[in-house]
Amino acid sequence: MRVAGFDGFFRSDFPRLVAFLCAGGLGPGTAREVAVEAFVQETGTWPPPGDPRVAVRLTAVRLAAEQTWFDGGAPTADPPGDRLTSVVERNARGVELLSTLPETQRTVLTWSLDGFSPAAIASALGMAGTTVRSNLRHARERLKQRLGLAGREEALMTELREAEAALVNALRSALDVEEALTRVKTAATALAAPRVPAGRFGFDGPVRAAVEGDPDAAQDLLAAVQPLIVRYCRARLGGADAYSSADDVAQEVCLALLTALPGYRHQGRPFLAFVYGIAQHKVADAHRAHARNRTEAVAELPEAMDLADGPEERALRAELNRQLARLLQLLPERQREIVLLRIVVGLSADEAAEAVSSTPGAVRVAQHRALLRLRSALERRR
Structure with a gap:
């Protein structure tokens, strides 16, 4: 697979997308796999007609919602001791703060911290601009009260942005971005080519x-x-x-x-x-x-010598x-x-x-x- 601009965009955005999904509530390992699959799916229409960051996030959010539905509830945690999990846990200040918010407030603030304006968030999520701004305001007020920062909006946003930047930078070091890119390109090539699974009978x-x-x-x-x-x-x-x-x-x-x-x-x-x-x-x-x-099976005498396993x-x-x-x-x-x-x-x-x-x-x-x-x-x- 060779698509102009894709490799550079992936290397830049993949750690940010994993951080975005962690902020949304996914475990680190699951966030990584969802991010990979989101990029695989987006390669089919690359480049997208609009902002590629919006496109890949909407695909990732859809996949995350589908995998939550499969589990029948909230996403389960990744196994303890995993290296990626440990890295995220050491840089989880922002994720922990966002997890205290109601779902809609958490969603719009996650998008905001990822660099999207209220207008872009409203367009991406199909929400009214007033609804986005209202939820952002309520989210900030709730966090200021929690942190004892009443009246100190700038201090709150500085803390949140620094926490988000720390997580992204940690993920840039912890994730094998090149290996993930190879996986995406291999999967995208396989999806684009007509194929019959290896060894599979042609039906x-x-x-x-x-x-x-x-x-x-x-x-x-x-x-x-x-x-x-x-x-x-x-x-x-x-x-x-x-x-x-x-x-x-x-x-x-x-x-x-x-x-x-x-x-x-x-x-x-x-x-x-x-x-x-x-x-x-x-x-x-x-x-x-x-x-x-309710019957109980009993052994039967074989009709002939059994030459199979003993x-x-x-x-x-x-x-x-x-x-x-x-x-x-x-x-x-x-x-x-x-x-x-x-x-x-x-x-x-x-x-x-x-x-x-x-x-x-x-x-x-x-x-x-x-x-x-x-x-x-x-x-x-x-």
């Missing part, structure tokens, strides 16, 4: 032929998606009993897929999203059946599956589905986004936050 032709009744195409299609279906079902049903085993459910998904193929119509969504929808419903049915089942290997694999299932239960439902689709099934961010009716950027941010949460949980258990 368009076989799907069309299978829908038209070609049995060989249907067999090829099933062979391509079956491993993905099995991995998904095993991840979701690892703890279920023998009557609703993951492989049985995967077989049901495959049969349902073959039954549904003649009526399949392409509606702008990836075929894998259609497959995932069937698998999701079958897994839900299996969970309901398992909840109703009892010890099977026990270890079963325990690993149980541990994975317990870890995944720590995640909100939306994050759990995204982790399964991205890591277990192997969907791309675009495909996973289509499957869960979201955007690729929101999927990447949700996956990042989910992995941070799982890593933190593992560290607490050690």
Whole structure:
């Protein structure tokens, strides 16, 4: 990717954008990832028609809002001890002060400290100029009372601006800006190029032929998606009993897929999203059946010699599956589905986004936050 002026703008603005997102309430690591994704998305229309700083901030704010929604609440903190987190914590005076304000006051003051005029803030946020100025005034009054600076507007603004400058300068030293720029340019190049994910079966032709009744195409299609279906079902049903085993459910998904193929119509969504929808419903049915089942499974004598893994290997694999299932239960439902689709099934961010009716950027941010949460949980258990 080569776009005139982009590299210089990124190097200058990336630390400021991370500081802006931290001031808005995101943890440092999450702010960094959201900032990277915001720049990736903005490269598609670079340069923007207006102020590029406004454009990239509005995209970042949207992504931050989407990732908060995935968590079902306020953003979670980054793991303690992280170097970037430590740097921000040592320069968090401004962030701490802003966090005491109501949401709208915090938002407009964050934009103001980032160098935007009230008119620019009103235009960017779609607010009336009088509303922006009123919230700025109330925010400053609240902070002056908190700091014992009644009547000393200039002293307050000096303190806030110095705190903001200290955070930005600290981030310029702590962030690997060049590595982030490389990530952005690599992702932007990949998004701009027509592609089929590496190693992924090309679905368009076989799907069309299978829908038209070609049995060989249907067999090829099933062979391509079956491993993905099995991995998904095993991840979701690892703890279920023998009557609703993951492989049985995967077989049901495959049969349902073959039954549904003649009526399949392409509606702008990836075929894998259609497959995932069937698998999701079958897994839900299996969970309901398992909840109703009160029988106890007993061992059955094998009909022939088993040449697969021995009892010890099977026990270890079963325990690993149980541990994975317990870890995944720590995640909100939306994050759990995204982790399964991205890591277990192997969907791309675009495909996973289509499957869960979201955007690729929101999927990447949700996956990042989910992995941070799982890593933190593992560290607490050690």
